[in-house]
Amino acid sequence: MAYQLTNLEETNEFLNSVLGNIDSGVLVLDKKMALRHVNRAFAIIFGTDDKSVLGMLRGNATKCVYSVDEEKDCGKTSRCGTCKMRSSILRAFNQGTPTIGMSIAHEYYIHGERIGKHLEFSAKRITIDNEDVVLAIIGDVTESETQKLELLQSHERITRQSVELESAYTELQSSYQRIEREHGIAEEVLARLSSKDYSRFTNLRVQSAPVETVGGDVFFVADRLSGELHLLLGDFTGHGLAAALGAIPTSDIFFKMTADGASIEEILVEINRKLKSILPASLFLCASMIEINQDQNTIAVWNGGLPDMLVVTGQGEIRHRIGSSHVPLGIMDHKNFDCALKTVCAESGDRLYAYSDGIIEAFNPLGVMFGQEGLEAALACPSMAGWRVDKVVETLNMFCQGRARDDDYTISEVKFT
Amino acid sequence: MAVRAEVSKTSGEDVLTISVTGRFDINSYKDFTQAYKERAGAISKYVIDMSDLEYMDSSALGMILMLRESAGGENAKIDIVNCTPGIKKILKTANFDKLVGVE
Numbered sequence: 205m206a207y208q209l210t211n212l213e214e215t216n217e218f219l220n221s222v223l224g225n226i227d228s229g230v231l232v233l234d235k236k237m238a239l240r241h242v243n244r245a246f247a248i249i250f251g252t253d254d255k256s257v258l259g260m261l262r263g264n265a266t267k268c269v270y271s272v273d274e275e276k277d278c279g280k281t282s283r284c285g286t287c288k289m290r291s292s293i294l295r296a297f298n299q300g301t302p303t304i305g306m307s308i309a310h311e312y313y314i315h316g317e318r319i320g321k322h323l324e325f326s327a328k329r330i331t332i333d334n335e336d337v338v339l340a341i342i343g344d345v346t347e348s349e350t351q352k353l354e355l356l357q358s359h360e361r362i363t364r365q366s367v368e369l370e371s372a373y374t375e376l377q378s379s380y381q382r383i384e385r386e387h388g389i390a391e392e393v394l395a396r397l398s399s400k401d402y403s404r405f406t407n408l409r410v411q412s413a414p415v416e417t418v419g420g421d422v423f424f425v426a427d428r429l430s431g432e433l434h435l436l437l438g439d440f441t442g443h444g445l446a447a448a449l450g451a452i453p454t455s456d457i458f459f460k461m462t463a464d465g466a467s468i469e470e471i472l473v474e475i476n477r478k479l480k481s482i483l484p485a486s487l488f489l490c491a492s493m494i495e496i497n498q499d500q501n502t503i504a505v506w507n508g509g510l511p512d513m514l515v516v517t518g519q520g521e522i523r524h525r526i527g528s529s530h531v532p533l534g535i536m537d538h539k540n541f542d543c544a545l546k547t548v549c550a551e552s553g554d555r556l557y558a559y560s561d562g563i564i565e566a567f568n569p570l571g572v573m574f575g576q577e578g579l580e581a582a583l584a585c586p587s588m589a590g591w592r593v594d595k596v597v598e599t600l601n602m603f604c605q606g607r608a609r610d611d612d613y614t615i616s617e618v619k620f621t
Numbered sequence: 622m623a624v625r626a627e628v629s630k631t632s633g634e635d636v637l638t639i640s641v642t643g644r645f646d647i648n649s650y651k652d653f654t655q656a657y658k659e660r661a662g663a664i665s666k667y668v669i670d671m672s673d674l675e676y677m678d679s680s681a682l683g684m685i686l687m688l689r690e691s692a693g694g695e696n697a698k699i700d701i702v703n704c705t706p707g708i709k710k711i712l713k714t715a716n717f718d719k720l721v722g723v724e
Contacts, residue, residue, distance in 0.1 A: 441679040485690035486683030490715070511713045531716045537688060537695055 229342040231262075232332070233293060237279060239335060240263050249321075249344045251314035261615050262289070267313040267601050296338045302328040308368075322349035390448035396449075397455040398423050399446075406435070407621070409591040412614040413562075419561050420447040421614040424455060426462040433466075433498060434462045434471070437614055438491035439510065439560040446487050450534070453478045454489065468495045469543040472506055472533070479534030488534040492558045495545075501620050503556060504545040508532045511561050511576065516592070518553035519583040549621040555587060562613030566600055569607045574600055593617040626656040628664070637664045642673035645681035652720065653684050657691065667692055672703040685688055689720060700724065 223230055229246030233241055239257050240371045242265075247254040263278025270281040284290055289310070292303035308323045316563045324343035329336055391414070402408050402425060410423055420443035423435040436458050440447035454475050466608055472493055479489055488577035490509030496502070505513055508530035515524035526546050536542070543552045550556065559579070582593055582599040593615050600613075625640040640658045643647070657667065667688060671677075689697045700722035701712065712723050 224638070441683055483687045486680070488683070488686070490679075528714045528716060531719050535720065540695060 226339045227344070231340050231342070233262060233338045233340060235297060237261050237293065245340065249342060250312060262293075263287075269311040269313060269318055273314050289325055290613055291458050292325065293338050293340065293591065296327045296329045297336065300329050302326070310371075320346070322346045339574065387444050387480070390445045393448040394422065394451055397451050407619040408433075408435075408616065409593055410437060410614065410616045411593045411597045411613065412426040413597075413609070419442075420574075421562065422447075422451050422454065423614050423616065424458045426459055426490070428462055428465055431494040431498060433618070434458070435469060435494040435496070435558065435616065435618070436491060437494075437510065437558045437560065437616060438489045439562075439614075440487070440489050442487040446483070450479055450487065450489055453482065456490060467492050468504065468506060469545065473538070473541060474542045476533045476536060477538050480537065483534050488532040490528075490532040492562075495507050496556070498620075501550045501552070501554075502547060503550055504547045506530060506543060511559060511564055514557045514580070514583065515548060516555050516557065516583050516587075517551070518587050520586055522580065523550070523554060524548040524585075552621055553587065554620045555592060556618040556620070557593070557615065558584065559615035560611075560613055562609065562611040563596070563600065563615055564608050564610055566604050566613070567607060568603050569605055574603050578603065591617055624656050626660075628660060631666075635663050635675055636668060638668040640670040640672065643675055645671075645674055645684075647678075647680040649681065650684065654687065655686045655722045656683065657688055662696040663717055664692070666698040667700070669701045670703050671701060671705070671708050674705065674708055677711060680699040682711075682717065685717065687721065697721075 222242045224287075226243070227245050227248075229249045230241075230243040231246055231387075232241040234240050236297070238259055238261055240259075242257060246252075248258070252267070253263065262279035262283075262430065263281075267528040268278060268281075270276075270283045271278050274281045278284070279290065287310075287589065288306060288560050289309050295301045306325045308325050309320065310323065311318055311320045322345050325340065364407050369540060373456075378581050393461065394414075398412075398421075401412060405427075407427060408425060410425075412421060412423060413423065420440040422436070422438045424438075425433065427433050436454070438451075438454065440450050441489045442450075457474045457478060458471060461474065475489075475491075492513055493506045494510075495504040496511070497504075503515065503524075507513055507526055507528045509528050509532035511528070513526040514522055517523050518523045529546070530542055530544075543556055549560050563579055564574060564576055568574075574598050578599070582596045585592070585595070596615060598604070623642045625642075627638045627640075629636050633649070635639065637657060637660055638651070641653070645653075651708060669685070671690075685699070685701070689699060691697075692699060699720075701717075701724045702722075704712065704723060709723065712718060
């Protein structure tokens with residue numbers, strides 16, 4: 205088909221070609237609202253065929269759901285009064301007022317199924333063969349309208365989720381802050397409880413380092429009126445708040461009973477009973493309790509769960525090693541609690557070491573543990589005027605090369621003269 | 622860590638075997654407690670199988686104590702089996718062989 209481009213619009217063939225190929229429905233309605241002409245796209249949009257609908261009323265031809273359900277002709281149903289398509293066609297006919305791109309949402313029976321359509325409707329009165337007719341163009345925008353709706357719903361959903369996320373974040377932040385505060389309280393309580401002023405015990409030195417705010421180690425020292433020295437070095441499982449909760453009564457019992465002249469067996473029985481009653485089953489206190497008679501240089505030890513307590517000679521050899529032989533405090537019920545002590549003698553120049561496993565379980569950047577061997581190697585030197593524990597801490601820090609520790613440590617040294 | 626629980630009948634006793642693999646630490650809490658809590662009433666003996674365990678820390682000891690309490694405290698029958706030397710050392714230092722069976 206060859207056309208002259210200059211008067212394309214005057215060529216019927218061209219116009220027919222356009223009518224037949226566009227995807228908007230084109231219809232011509234007469235004054236009775238009957239269809240005088242429809243194009244192929246109209247038939248496709250409404251699931252009908254372009255020939256059989258000629259002469260039918262618009263709503264009947266399109267199978268408007270109200271027309272079908274009420275079995276009434278187009279124009280006679282209960283809803284025709286509010287039909288936007290109908291009123292715009294009437295306006296075009298009666299007032300000559302065109303409609304351009306009006307959005308219409310309506311339901312039709314298409315191939316037997318009730319389907320909602322979004323249409324863009326235009327109508328204009330024209331004259332064909334001396335007859336006033338309305339030319340209407342119907343664009344089917346259902347798909348893009350549906351997509352728009354889904355997009356909107358997605359957007360709303362995302363906004364809602366965003367609000368929920370924000371709210372969850374705020375809650376998390378406030379929980380976190382509460383935990384931090386509680387840790388801070390626990391740290392302070394533990395710090396106040398542990399004997400910090402050892403200065404009057406000139407034969408004692410303690411090195412300890414908590415891991416940030418989550419401490420678990422405790423160290424108590426007191427002397428009885430009769431002169432014996434009591435030491436309690438402990439490592440609470442559960443750290444933080446749990447440790448503080450256990451440390452408070454432990455400290456009270458230790459200091460009061462020592463002041464009252466109680467033996468370490470009696471003190472241990474009391475601490476065990478108290479901790480068993482107040483702490484949940486999973487929490488306990490690994491501890492070494494030591495009584496030193498400084499006149500006789502005797503050492504009585506109860507070790508429940510801590511690494512070997514060591515007595516090291518002036519030359520750096522291990523004279524005594526007292527390992528853990530008891531279940532940690534707070535586990536055994538009272539009647540089965542064993543407070544049996546191991547007693548050893550120290551010589552002049554010997555030094556006693558009690559420590560928590562934080563020293564043993566410190567790692568270097570390569571993942572190698574300092575270990576019992578590392579500790580004993582650091583202690584295996586002739587004693588000097590200073591303190592071996594200072595050297596141990598120095599050696600430990602060099603070994604760890606700045607790698608953060610997982611656990612707090614405490615190491616104590618007692619000199620025997 | 623993975624936890625597998627299996628009930629079997631041995632000499633008329635209902636035995637719950639809990640197998641733990643990988644790491645037994647604070648992250649194991651939910652799986653481990655679920656393994657025994659659901660069946661609490663019916664079981665007369667517990668076996669904890671450590672064959673595939675690589676690591677265990679003090680929170681694991683705490684969980685064993687919780688099981689012990691739930692299973693009757695000092696009357697609980699619990700055996701920890703197939704311990705590697707490392708695991709056995711941890712249990713021995715804590716003297717847990719005075720509380721439960723350790724093999």
